[in-house]
Amino acid sequence: METEGAVSAPNSSGTLRRRKAIILVLICTVIGAAAQLLLKLGSSTVVTDSLWATAWSMAFNFPLVLGLSLYGLSTVLFIHALRNEQLSLLYPLISLTYIWVTIVSVALLGESLSFWKVAGVMVIVTGVALLGKDDNR
């Protein structure tokens, strides 16, 4: 027991860093879903009459600016997490955002929920998770 504890001491600090990185990325997914909701809400008042009008209607659009800021915040947190854990492990976790966005879209935006949509999202989430699962680990 004692030797095991002594050996695992440096490892457990690595495990803690890894765990903190994973929790940070989970927080990123929730912030990311909130950002998507705000982008969708803000997009309804964007006009496309001209390039100038489009830029103007995006720049002075509170939900859009807030949504993009949250997106930026989650990106900064993600970069920070990347330093403690491999991209290959953290990227699949980011895919949880797809599930949150689907739930939020149906519950708060009243969007339709079809068999094809649920199947598509589940297959995509599985695919993204597989991307990070290296064969040799």
Added chain:
Amino acid sequence: MSATMNAILLVLLASFVGSFGAVLLKSGSMRANGGVLSMLLNPRIIAGCCTYVLSSVFFILAIRQGELSFLYPMVALGYVWTLIWSRLVFGEPFTRNKFAGIGLILVGVALLNLGRQ
């Protein structure tokens, strides 16, 4: 209607542009020395963030014309591009799981589109 054809094309463009953002962020985060300031001032990370903003502009124009729950999952196509750049830029190996993952993403996007009204 889940989305217009125009919206789908804009999401494809957004995912393509966004995949370059991922490469720039990865490249920048490997160079920054760990401080928040060194990250915020890193040219590659700044360029990556600008690329993401541009990608977001295309995405915002897309979701005006369709359901978020239909268009957002299609952004996963960006992983397909990102994997190609990871191989070319960082020399990360293509593995069986990566091929399977890409295949599933393509199948998932196809399933979404089968349900498009």
